[in-house]
Amino acid sequence: MSAMGRISPAAAPPGGYGGTAKALHWLVAALVLAGIAMGLTMVSLPGITPTKLRLFNWHKWIGVTVFALALLRLAWRLAHPAPPLPPSVPLWQRRAAALSHAALYVLLFALPLSGYFYSLAAGFPVVYLGLVPLPEFIGPDPALKQPLVVLHHVLAWTMIALLALHVGAALKHRWVDRDGVFERMLPRRGRPSAAEDARGRTREGMLR
């Protein structure tokens, strides 16, 4: 692996994720969890109350933000490929990881999109943060309302299932495999020195 000119702190050092990738990962994770929590809560509230209306709006703002961040993450990942898994990880797990991560990326777009179009079909355009009206690609459409809400719920539960798998697998790497894979996504304490960068994978061993 050649050191190609300046290594910026945001770019991925060999064998690990860069600061930007990690920040985006945890930011999106927090927003998705908050969005799911709000979504599950708001549909369980009876009647029409100010709290319910507020939750619906915040939930939509989170969805728009996740969509935008997902675009950013995708662009970043295409420019900065993820580090390869250590050779100790068996092939079927590599495939499962690739599949589930791809599915998560797809859901990061599809879930907010389905919600967005459901909102439009229900006659409620989205005004981001209560300030910025977002495009109304479709008008109120009673026929589309039902299929779209079903789609949004199905995708949400798929996301919940995939997240459970994702978190479960991450913890398996931490507590069972102890192969340093989990630690790759944790915030680094201080900046790596050039010598540490050159050691690459060995740094993973030092973190344990």
Next chain:
Amino acid sequence: MNRRSLTALLFAAAPAAVCMPASAQAVDAARSAVSATFRQMGVPVEGRFARFAGRVVYDPARPADAQARVDVEVASFSLGDPQYDAEVRKPAWFDAARFPRASFAGAGMRPAGSGWQVPGTLTIKGRAVNVVVPLAVRREAGATVFEGSLPIRRLAFGIGEGEWKDTGLLADEVIVKFRLAVPEAEK
């Protein structure tokens, strides 16, 4: 109940405050519309009143003698969702059980900019507020059409009380839009 008997019922119950002359013509509700648009956290939401009736006196040669009376059945307000519609009839909102009708009574059209203005009284939920309604007049096939929109303050009428008073959630300003088609009298 068909529209004709509803109109008769509305005007039988109407107070005699504005006596419309016999020459007043009925608004054709089938070619007309009354709606209210409000904003919740920035999102515009429009609801339409399905049932309303009106009478208009209008001679293009004598606009100052124009008169109008419009009565709207508040229970006919619909946002397209049964849950929301039921909510809006409750006492904190329109209180449709106690105040089944909202009405506008106006007289005297005067020029304003490229259109007109009609001063009058808007009564909703038992509260009367003086307003000046901007409007435009058009001729359509066989009818005179009066169109306009009037911003009102919902809190002035007590619409959305208690926990709904927060204008950060639901803006105070509500835009009432109307289109009233008055067919030409049979000659």
